[in-house]
Amino acid sequence: MLTSLRFHGPQPAAELAAQVSLSRSKIGQELLRLQELGFVERAGKAESRGGRRSGLVQLSRGLRFLGVDIGATSLDVGITDGRLELVARAAEAIDIEDGPEIVLGRAVELIDKLRADGLLARVDGVGVGLPGPVSFRDGFTVSPPIMPGWDRYPVREFFMQQLDCPVLVDNDVNLMAVGEMYCGLARSVRDFLFVKIGTGIGCGIVTAHRVMRGSSGSAGDIGHIAVQETGPVCSCGRSGCLEAWFSGAALSRDATALARSGESPELHRLLGDRAVLTAEDVGIAMRSGDPQALGLVRDGGRRLGRVLAGLVNFFNPAMIIVGGGVARLGHPLLAEVRAELYRRSTPLATSSLPIVLSELGEHAGVVGAAGMAGDHVLGVQPAS
Amino acid sequence: MLTSLRFHGPQPAAELAAQVSLSRSKIGQELLRLQELGFVERAGKAESRGGRRSGLVQLSRGLRFLGVDIGATSLDVGITDGRLELVARAAEAIDIEDGPEIVLGRAVELIDKLRADGLLARVDGVGVGLPGPVSFRDGFTVSPPIMPGWDRYPVREFFMQQLDCPVLVDNDVNLMAVGEMYCGLARSVRDFLFVKIGTGIGCGIVTAHRVMRGSSGSAGDIGHIAVQETGPVCSCGRSGCLEAWFSGAALSRDATALARSGESPELHRLLGDRAVLTAEDVGIAMRSGDPQALGLVRDGGRRLGRVLAGLVNFFNPAMIIVGGGVARLGHPLLAEVRAELYRRSTPLATSSLPIVLSELGEHAGVVGAAGMAGDHVLGVQPAS
Numbered sequence: 117m118l119t120s121l122r123f124h125g126p127q128p129a130a131e132l133a134a135q136v137s138l139s140r141s142k143i144g145q146e147l148l149r150l151q152e153l154g155f156v157e158r159a160g161k162a163e164s165r166g167g168r169r170s171g172l173v174q175l176s177r178g179l180r181f182l183g184v185d186i187g188a189t190s191l192d193v194g195i196t197d198g199r200l201e202l203v204a205r206a207a208e209a210i211d212i213e214d215g216p217e218i219v220l221g222r223a224v225e226l227i228d229k230l231r232a233d234g235l236l237a238r239v240d241g242v243g244v245g246l247p248g249p250v251s252f253r254d255g256f257t258v259s260p261p262i263m264p265g266w267d268r269y270p271v272r273e274f275f276m277q278q279l280d281c282p283v284l285v286d287n288d289v290n291l292m293a294v295g296e297m298y299c300g301l302a303r304s305v306r307d308f309l310f311v312k313i314g315t316g317i318g319c320g321i322v323t324a325h326r327v328m329r330g331s332s333g334s335a336g337d338i339g340h341i342a343v344q345e346t347g348p349v350c351s352c353g354r355s356g357c358l359e360a361w362f363s364g365a366a367l368s369r370d371a372t373a374l375a376r377s378g379e380s381p382e383l384h385r386l387l388g389d390r391a392v393l394t395a396e397d398v399g400i401a402m403r404s405g406d407p408q409a410l411g412l413v414r415d416g417g418r419r420l421g422r423v424l425a426g427l428v429n430f431f432n433p434a435m436i437i438v439g440g441g442v443a444r445l446g447h448p449l450l451a452e453v454r455a456e457l458y459r460r461s462t463p464l465a466t467s468s469l470p471i472v473l474s475e476l477g478e479h480a481g482v483v484g485a486a487g488m489a490g491d492h493v494l495g496v497q498p499a500s
Numbered sequence: 501m502l503t504s505l506r507f508h509g510p511q512p513a514a515e516l517a518a519q520v521s522l523s524r525s526k527i528g529q530e531l532l533r534l535q536e537l538g539f540v541e542r543a544g545k546a547e548s549r550g551g552r553r554s555g556l557v558q559l560s561r562g563l564r565f566l567g568v569d570i571g572a573t574s575l576d577v578g579i580t581d582g583r584l585e586l587v588a589r590a591a592e593a594i595d596i597e598d599g600p601e602i603v604l605g606r607a608v609e610l611i612d613k614l615r616a617d618g619l620l621a622r623v624d625g626v627g628v629g630l631p632g633p634v635s636f637r638d639g640f641t642v643s644p645p646i647m648p649g650w651d652r653y654p655v656r657e658f659f660m661q662q663l664d665c666p667v668l669v670d671n672d673v674n675l676m677a678v679g680e681m682y683c684g685l686a687r688s689v690r691d692f693l694f695v696k697i698g699t700g701i702g703c704g705i706v707t708a709h710r711v712m713r714g715s716s717g718s719a720g721d722i723g724h725i726a727v728q729e730t731g732p733v734c735s736c737g738r739s740g741c742l743e744a745w746f747s748g749a750a751l752s753r754d755a756t757a758l759a760r761s762g763e764s765p766e767l768h769r770l771l772g773d774r775a776v777l778t779a780e781d782v783g784i785a786m787r788s789g790d791p792q793a794l795g796l797v798r799d800g801g802r803r804l805g806r807v808l809a810g811l812v813n814f815f816n817p818a819m820i821i822v823g824g825g826v827a828r829l830g831h832p833l834l835a836e837v838r839a840e841l842y843r844r845s846t847p848l849a850t851s852s853l854p855i856v857l858s859e860l861g862e863h864a865g866v867v868g869a870a871g872m873a874g875d876h877v878l879g880v881q882p883a884s
Contacts, residue, residue, distance in 0.1 A: 249848055259848055307715050319814065323712060330816020331691050334848040341810040342844050352846065426725040426807070427814055430703065432714020460726050462736065464633055464643055464718040 117146065118155065118175070118494045122298065123325075125199075126159050126174035147173060154178055155198070155494055175199050175494070180238050182279070183485030184223055185245045185288055188212045188262060188315040190441075191219065193226045194482030195236055198490065200299055202479060204235040212247060215265030220274055227279075239281050241493040243485030244271055245288035247314070249334045255285040258333065261352050262316070284488050288312070288481050289336060290327045292474070293320025295484030296437050300475040305434040309427065310474070311338070312440035313420070316351070317359040321431070338427070339363065343419045358423050362416030364442050367395040370412055380408035395442045402448065410448065417449045421456025428461040428469065439474030446473065501530065502539065502559070506682065506880045507709075509583075510543050510558035531557060538562055539582070539878055559583050559878070566626045566663070567869030568607055569672055572596045572646060572699040574825075575603065577610045578866030579620055582874065584683055586863060588619040596631060599649035604658055611663075623665050625877040627869030628655055629672035631698070633718045639669040642717065645736050646700065668872050672696070672865055673720060674711045676858070677704025679868030680821050684859040689818040693811065694858070695722070696824035700735070701743040701804070705815070722811065723747065727803045742807050746800030748826050751779040754796055764792035779826045786832065794832065801833045805840025812845040812853065823858030830857065 117132050133143035150156040159174045179198035185191070189211060195204045206226045210219050230236045248260030255272025257263060275283040293310035296302040302310075302322065310320035317339035321328040329335050339359035340352050347356035348366065360366060371393040375383035382401045387393055401409035424436065438450065454471050474480050490496070501516050517527035534540040543558045563582035569575070573595060579588045590610045594603050614620045632644030639656025641647060659667040677694035680686040686694075686706065694704035701723035705712040713719050723743035724736050731740035732750065744750060755777040759767035766785045771777055785793035808820065822834065838855050845853075858864050874880070 305715070321814075323707060328707060328815075330849070331689070331818035332816055332848055332851070334846060335814065335816035337813045337816070337846055337849065338810075340846050341813050342806065354844070422726065423810070426722075426810060429721045429725050430705075430719065430811055430814070431712075432716055432719035432721070434715035460738070462718060462721055462724050464716055465714070465721065467716070 118150070119496045121156065121173065121175050122491070122494075122496045126172040128171070129173050132173060175490075177201075179240050179490070180236060181486035181490045181493075182227065182236070182239050182242045183245075183291070183482030183489070184242065184275070185291065185481030185485055186210070186212070186219060186223070186247065187288060187481075188247050191223055191226065192478065192482050193223065193230065194479065194486060195230060196483060196486040196490075198494075200483055200487050200490065202483065204230055204233075205479070205482065206230060207478075212263050212266070216269040216271065216274075220271070224278055239279050241281055241489030242275050242279055242283045243291060243487070243489035244275060244283065244285045245291040245481050245485050246271065246285065247288050247316070249337065250285055250287045251333050252284075252286055252329055255283065282489065282493055284492055286327075286485075286488060287318065287320075287333075287336070289318040289320040290329065291320075291484035291488060292439055292480040293322050293327060293484065294487050295476050295480040295482075296439075296474060297322055297325065298487045299483050300480065301437055301472055302435055307431070307433050308435040308437065309424075309431065309433045310437045310439060310480075311420075311424070313363060313438065313442035314440040315364045317363050317420070319427075338423060341423050343422060358419060361419045364395045367398050367412060367416065367442065368392050371398045371401075371409065374408050374412075380406055382406035383409060395445070399445050402445070413445050413448050414452050417452025418456050421453040422460060424453060425457050425460035428457060428465050432465045433469070436469065436471045437474050438471065439477065439480055443473055502534070502878045503880045505540065505557065505559050506875070506878075510556040512555070513557050516557060561585075563624050563874070564620060564622050565870035565874045565877070566611070566620070566623050567629075567675070567866030567873070568626065568659070569629045569675065569865030569869055570594070570596070570603060570607070570631065571672060571865075572631045575606055575610065576862065576866050577607065577614065578863065578870060579614060580867060580870040580874075582878075584867055584871050584874065586867065588614055588617075589863070589866065590614060591862075596647050596650075600653040600655065600658075604655070608662055623663050625665055625873030626659050626663055626667045627675060627871070627873035628659060628667065628669045629675040629865050629869050630655065630669065631672050631700070633721065634669055634671045635717050636668075636670055636713055639667065666873065666877055668876055670711075670869075670872060671702065671704075671720070673702040673704040674713065675704075675868035675872060676823055676860075676864040677706050677711060677868065678871050679860050679864040679866075680823075680858060681706055681709065682871045683867050684864065685821055685856055686819055691815070691817050692819040692821065693815065693817045694821045694823060694864075695804075695808070697747060697804070697822065697826035698824040699748045701747050703811075722807060725807050727806060742803060745803045748779045751782050751796060751800065751826065752776050755782045755785075755793065758792050758796075764790055766790035767793060779829070783829050786829065797829050797832050798836050801836025802840050805837040806844060808837060809841050809844035812841060812849050816849045817853070820853065820855045821858050822855065823861065823864055827857055
């Protein structure tokens with residue numbers, strides 16, 4: 117019943133009763149029990165009229181789930197109610213390489229500030245996203261390539277001690293996929309991919325409404341798929357990986373080189389006396405008509421598209437959602453990805469395959485983290 | 501209960517009772533009902549002693565499921581009992597391009613022959629595998645690239661009329677994966693890939709013990725993943741596809757060219773006055789030490805390994821099983837695949853990843869087809 121409310125939103129009690137094959141009186145008892153637990157509430161006008169007709173039932177607005185989305189360079193904290201509507205949010209820049217003590221300390225400061233502002237009187241569950249391979253069962257990262265000091269650091273225990281409630285830890289991209297599944301563009305599909313292009317590249321895989329983590333929790337690690345036999349050296353030590361060709365870090369490297377060499381006067385102007393350019397700068401130069409910047413985006417989109425074309429042949433998803441900071445490059449990037457996909461995938465797999473930008477944008481991670489925590493606390497089981 | 505018997509084999513009634521939380525008397529009633537339906541039977545010595553102690557319970561040896569595995573060049577028919585043990589088998593060479601009337605007619609002849617021999621007194625369910633994309637729901641192929649005349653031909657209805665029992669139709673590779681899941685090397689794993697190298701290349705994907713067919717039924721179509729930007733022209737019209745580089749058809753093409761040009765005296769000798777060589781000939785030449793033949797196998801294994809490396813990063817399977825006729829090239833092929841996988845996949849995904857040859861070999865398809873039909877008839881639902 118809670119699962120139906122999660123997937124289909126507010127519903128009349130009679131409809132819920134029909135779904136779970138319960139009699140009118142039994143469903144009344146069950147709803148009363150869930151209301152007393154604070155899990156569901158009545159909503160809509162019908163309630164105020166009284167009488168036999170029941171109003172809508174929905175997941176409670178009084179619940180509070182906390183989503184903590186830790187990226188390589190950003191920390192986002194969000195609070196949702198039971199329906200996963202954001203009620204408060206705070207963010208700041210971090211450096212994941214500062215290690216868990218400093219980064220998690222900053223997260224606690226942000227949470228304390230939300231609490232001091234009266235925005236977090238209770239916490240029913242916490243979801244935490246980390247930018248590396250996570251052992252979901254253990255609640256920590258395992259051999260993350262870009263996170264010195266984080267290997268097996270007990271992130272779940274840390275938040276459980278701080279907040280005294282259930283805590284789930286997952287890869288940040290998996291949580292973004294959950295966010296899109298419940299509150300974004302993927303509400304209507306069973307199987308989809310969420311591709312995050314940030315400092316690196318990762319992919320959340322949802323099949324039959326469930327996140328697929330793989331046999332050792334590393335599923336979706338598409339940033340290290342080889343695009344060509346040779347190529348730029350990657351953070352993983354190999355050459356030719358997708359994210360060594362195209363990612364926030366790769367764009368920063370290539371744009372800075374184009375600025376320094378003077379090949380792009382526009383990027384040179386943007387660089388000024390800064391040490392490096394960012395993916396955002398590439399976007400600015402591209403939109404002002406700089407051909408070198410547009411070339412970087414097109415080359416990157418083509419390489420991403422080539423990798424996705426293979427994954428579409430293999431996985432045959434119903435939708436691909438592209439998110440993360442670099443996705444703000446927008447439609448010139450998507451156009452290249454689409455062209456390559458349609459060129460290289462089988463017609464059966466692409467005939468009705470939307471490739472879209474994330475609807476939730478920078479909120480996808482915290483909403484998904486809150487959603488996963490909410491599922492755990494409420495006992496929501498995705499239908500399959 | 502039937503699901504547990506399918507996955508775990510014969511068990512004492514008491515263990516089954518514990519699994520489904522039924523009392524001793526209730527489980528007795530349920531077993532009696534299933535025995536009367538002919539779905540389960542008692543097995544083991546305990547039965548003959550009588551008294552209170554129950555013997556083992558197993559899926560019935562009296563059931564008969566028919567598996568029909570139609571490949572591009574071969575037709576295999578197998579009969580199993582309820583436990584999926586093969587009780588009879590027949591095979592012959594066909595050409596899928598002869599079209600459905602001729603090929604399905606040959607299948608019926610084979611089945612009639614088994615019946616005449618007294619091997620098929622009853623049929624409880626039929627599973628049919630086809631070497632192309634199949635709409636599982638509709639029971640026919642959709643836009644198959646190598647099967648003229650088969651597009652939307654009502655294969656399920658054909659066999660239902662012939663045999664008057666439930667019929668399921670699926671892609672042949674999916675059925676091979678089911679065979680390995682129930683009776684082969686994948687019994688112990690939840691997520692694995694079955695890679696078939698025959699005339700073309702395809703992949704069966706199992707996650708949480710279920711075959712994943714994708715949103716339009718084309719999941720696992722890895723033969724058309726691009727290995728390089730350019731390359732040999734493929735049957736799909738594009739260039740550089742994996743199966744245009746390496747498959748039964750590609751080996752035949754390349755070996756024949758090496759024989760004709762005289763670059764390989766051994767292949768030249770094997771060709772004699774035949775029109776073309778086969779993948780089997782490549783194996784013969786390789787085992788007799790021909791460096792050109794070994795080179796073909798190594799190059800092919802490397803290209804297959806490169807594609808699988810990407811899929812391992814994406815899907816993180818617990819096992820990869822390699823089957824199909826070309827898999828008989830054996831360990832020189834696997835060695836190249838493994839080397840490329842370990843070189844190009846992330847350590848977390850390959851640290852405990854067996855890459856093995858199919859245990860069921862040429863029987864995988866018919867056993868899987870019978871298994872899928874059996875699941876449908878008995879109502880077995882893979883646990884997730």
